Amino acid sequence: MTYCVGMLLEKGLVMAADTRTNAGVDNVGKFKKLHTWEFPGERVFVLLTAGNLAVTQAVTSMLSEQIAHPPEMGETLKSAKTMFQAAHVVGSAVRAVKASDEGFLTANGEAFAASFIFGGQIGSEPPRLFNIYAAGNFIEATADTPFFQIGEHKYGKPILDRVARSSMELGEAAKMILVSFDSTLRSNLSVGLPIDLLTYETDKLKIEHTKRIGPDDPYFKMLSTEWSKALRTAFSNIEALDI
Secondary structure, three states: OOEEEEEEEOOEEEEEEEOEEEOOOOOEEEOOOEEEEEEOOOEEEEEEEEEOHHHHHHHHHHHHHHHHOOOOOOOOOOOOOOHHHHHHHHHHHHHHHHHHHHHHHHHOOOOOOEEEEEEEEEOOOOOEEEEEOOOOOEEEOOOOOOEEEEEOOOOOHHHHHHHOOOOOOHHHHHHHHHHHHHHHHHHOOOOOOOEEEEEEEOOOOOOOEEEEEOOOOHHHHHHHHHHHHHHHHHHHHOOOOOO
16 A cells, blocks of 8 residues: 655645555555656646555656657646646546456456645646546645545544645645654555655746655654644643543
């Protein structure tokens, strides 16, 4: 399984994904689930993937091949004029893989399971963020709901529900998302380090800040320790139930 978070801010985007894959308790591996396409000065895209690894890799490879070898008909990530059109390109790639592979997966007793968080910016259009489903359809983040999660999201959701707001600074949002990952890592063995983290500042139109956070990362270790202390302190400061 996996855990991915994408957040749309007034000042840009924060995207993060773990790297653990599971095909049984004795078959655990690491695969990158945060993918980028960058055309400096023109457009930037980030894709987070969760679900069947063969499916998500096929979608990612198809998007890259479309850029390298544009089809005669239809848009690619490089030619799409808006982020909405770019999200359609990703959705169409999901549908193409689904049409090709779903029958074989079903015959083998497997489901076509895949979900994606897709964000970026094209030209002067503001950054946008989409949650793309296995059917290829999608919804878009708004100021009221500025974040999306895919994969094992339930353990990391409470902090996002309580704290997330679109006016946050990039670093503040990244801290919150890492707390969300820390909570997930403590409660679910199918999510694991390292974590790939990307922050994108509005109108930069290039990727400047990425970080891979492993088990020895000093900031993440500090954050985990301090968050645990803060929770214990807050719990102790609340009056006990009178029974």
